[in-house]
Amino acid sequence: MKEQSLETIEFELAVLVRHITSIASNKKNWTLDRSAYLLLHQIFAHGSAGVKALADEFRLDISTVSRQAAALEQKGYVCRIPDPLDGRAFSFQITDLGKKELVENKQERLARVTDKLQDWSDEECQRFGQLLRKFNRTFK
Template identity: 35%
Template sequence: MDERREKPVDLVEFEMMLLGRHMHLLSPKSRGAVGRLDRSAYILLSRIQAEGPMSIGQLSAAFGLDASTLNRQTAAMLRAGIVERIPDPEGGMARKFAITEEGERRLAADRAENREGLAKVLTGWTAEEVADFAAQLSRLNRDVERLDGRPWPRD
């Protein structure tokens, strides 16, 4: 065995690296497909969908990204028609980004394709194995979020 992967944590790191590489390959339409959201738009839309309209400041706090990065990303999303700027529903001064119908449609389509790809990969797994794997991934993500101080909103 490769000496760089002797410890369990080394194996986890290696497999996580591969998982990150493979995730975009799960959907047959994912490679350069027209209409697919890019990774940052997919994640930002998912967060806005979970929390409701968000300002640049709120997105910055949620993701630990600087305002200039988020301004570039949200500008591209505005041009694509997947978000719109709205007045703060709570009456604050900052305008917020809300998902448009087109954004909801594209996010749902991408999520369905991702799930379809995952279902193909997990075909040989039992329902219990899939549930156990989902629980372990959830635990890993929650532990990362705990250390990072930025939990993802969950149902």
Template identity: 35%
Template sequence: MPSPTDTTSDESTLLDALQHQVAIFARRAEQTRLGGLGQVRNSMDRAAYLLLNRLDQEGPMGVKALAAGMGIDSSTVTRQVAPLVDTGLVKRTSHPEDGRAVVLQLSPRGLARLREVRESRRELMAQITDDWSAEEREMFTALLTRFNATITTRTSDRAPAAPQVPTES
């Protein structure tokens, strides 16, 4: 029967291996940018892909909502969206209920481009995991999703709280 010290040592070894593999994954992902295959390879940076993907999945929204949904600052979203607007992948439109507010919307060109990049990245994932079973792909996807969700939760839990404005009673 393993002693508590052995278990702690085994767990430490496993966690060391995990953090090392995550570091390698981050490097490999950045090296390839997991950008897909063919002409589309590396043609869209991670920030653009994530922004376009969110607009496609959730529809038009304001900068603040987009930033909150992605767990980043509004100024970062504004900076990242600017070239997408300039290239016609995203368009700014008036909010349907409040004409003074601006919402960001995926343009038809942006949707076509996103679909092209998704297909290329899908093919890359198929090639990388071509010797994996369907169950292994599902398990890896589920665990990676859980891993990312936990990081998101921990990061948002540690974010500094917005200063509270005193209200008059």
């Protein structure tokens, strides 16, 4: 890999994080922070999950995910489902209210992304999505 390309990627990632942080701190219509959005999205897309599975998915420690999931449970966005084989274990399942909040937040996020990419071609958007997915998968 060429050093200049890597320097460009490194710098542009830093700029991207700055922009996303700025947007996130100015989120008037979002009721879910990033961690809540990602946890709800994971549970919605893949079904109920325990704290350990969620922690493994996001490469976080169990106490962090447990705290985040408890906050979602307190808001009524997820509920606990007991494990039929192990009475001590449980999984989190998304509630109807959680689905509603997730869909509303996703629509707002999509609107912002759509606005930023309005001058991009379909091919550019598709390629960018593919490359971003590929990059994100390198962290697993």
